[in-house]
Ligand SMILES: Nc1ncnc2c1ncn2[C@@H]1O[C@H](COP(=O)(O)OP(=O)(O)OP(=O)(O)O)[C@@H](O)[C@H]1O
């Protein structure tokens with residue numbers, strides 16, 4: 001029995017020996033089945049009739065080496081686009097979310113306009129928005145209106161993603177129990193002060209993981225602006241492909257995105273897992289204090 | 305005698321449910337009122353109306369000579385001088401204890417941080433919480449959290465303190481420390497309106513007990529009278545149920 005109990009220092013007891021052996025065996029099985037599966041898949045691909053042609057046009061080492069520097073170089077445009085748009089999106093999304101949660105009949109027009117905005121930009125395919133803004137507005141020929149495609153790329157991505165991000169913020173705001181607002185208002189804080197100092201800090205902390213998810217999407221969607229003539233990574237790989245009659249540059253582009261995006265995805269997952277752990281930990285503590293009666297305090301804890 | 309609080313004909317309904325159906329109540333300066341009544345009788349609703357967290361349907365509430373239910377009253381300004389403490393503490397979890405206490409003095413009253421923190425530390429010390437000042441609320445026991453919530457309300461130096469079943473969410477062994485804080489406040493002359501199920505405590509501390517039933521104050525008087533010889537049969541029934549439950 002004692003093998004199953006804690007050792008008194010808070011750590012769980014070590015598993016009995018049989019556990020180590022069975023863990024080793026399941027690792028072996030996982031390894032073997034992985035090798036068999038991917039081996040079979042590779043064999044099917046490599047032995048297919050079209051493989052030699054595909055290998056030549058997609059996996060050309062020389063073309064890869066020649067195109068990679070300019071592809072990585074033009075990725076700087078995507079990064080720039082992404083960074084500028086991201087800052088604007090975080091701001092605009094927040095403003096939309098706050099406007100949409102204003103209560104009372106006075107603010108009905110505000111809620112109506114912001115709701116329509118969010119609905120429209122979530123309904124439209126991103127490419128269409130980029131096309132319409134990027135070709136339409138400069139086409140009007142109004143004096144003083146910029147004509148650079150990069151400008152419209154930033155505007156279009158900001159408008160599209162702010163609609164999504166405002167919904168994420170709003171979900172966060174609504175997840176904060178109304179008793180927090182009541183407590184703040186009862187101390188004499190105004191509606192805005194309660195939002196600013198009490199509600200939003202808690203809401204934003206909760207929605208960091210879904211926000212990061214949206215930014216992974218944004219990072220990838222920066223290639224869409226190639227359609228209005230911004231020479232970014234995707235446009236550059238098209239240029240390289242057209243020049244070499246070889247598709248390897250697209251593979252290089254894919255590689256760049258994998259290297260950029262996978263770490264961000266991992267970080268997001270880690271943050272979500274941490275948030276879940278923290279909430280469970282906090283809830284357990286709150287329960288310990290109140291024996292599960294009453295509402296107890298909100299479960300999350302501030303970042304240090 | 306000036307009234308600290310005067311309520312006349314207060315009515316409040318949630319949809320078709322009439323919770324308060326004409327409340328009249330006069331509270332003198334330094335008076336401690338215990339509000340008792342069955343669950344759902346409207347004790348919390350009454351306290352929330354006095355703080356204007358719940359909008360009032362009908363009636364007048366006058367605090368220190370100012371009608372707070374009048375049109376065009378700045379509700380934020382009213383709430384500054386009326387503290388309320390909730391059953392579920394409602395501390396701000398993302399802030400340390402000290403910031404919980406100083407937020408309103410700094411942002412609402414415009415106090416400088418150093419000044420607000422010195423005042424907050426003095427209050428925390430008075431209630432034995434000085435070593436918790438830099439902790440986050442979820443590190444505290446329920447009793448400590450509730451004492452911090454009281455300190456947070458006191459930091460605004462309210463004229464009137466509303467306490468809504470502040471011990472109901474606590475383990476029995478943590479109740480005493482919170483009740484002692486309230487006793488000290490009563491001894492210091494704080495005007496308080498206390499909704500409670502702790503009848504022994506109500507009898508100890510209150511100058512007057514109000515029994516809330518079906519949306520009105522059915523009976524009120526000194527604790528000795530209400531608890532020993534209530535005039536209304538409904539008050540008697542309520543107290544008998546409480547005695548059966550072993551809470552008196
Ligand atoms: N926001 C609300 N919306 C609808 N009904 C409500 C709301 N708040 C309270 N009520 C109802 O009003 C009635 C009075 O509730 P209240 O919380 O004031 O009672 P209470 O006397 O404090 O009870 P308890 O002793 O259980 O705390 C209850 O029937 C409750 O369901």
Ligand SMILES: [Mg+2]
Nearest residue numbers: 347348349469
């Ligand atoms: Mg109540």
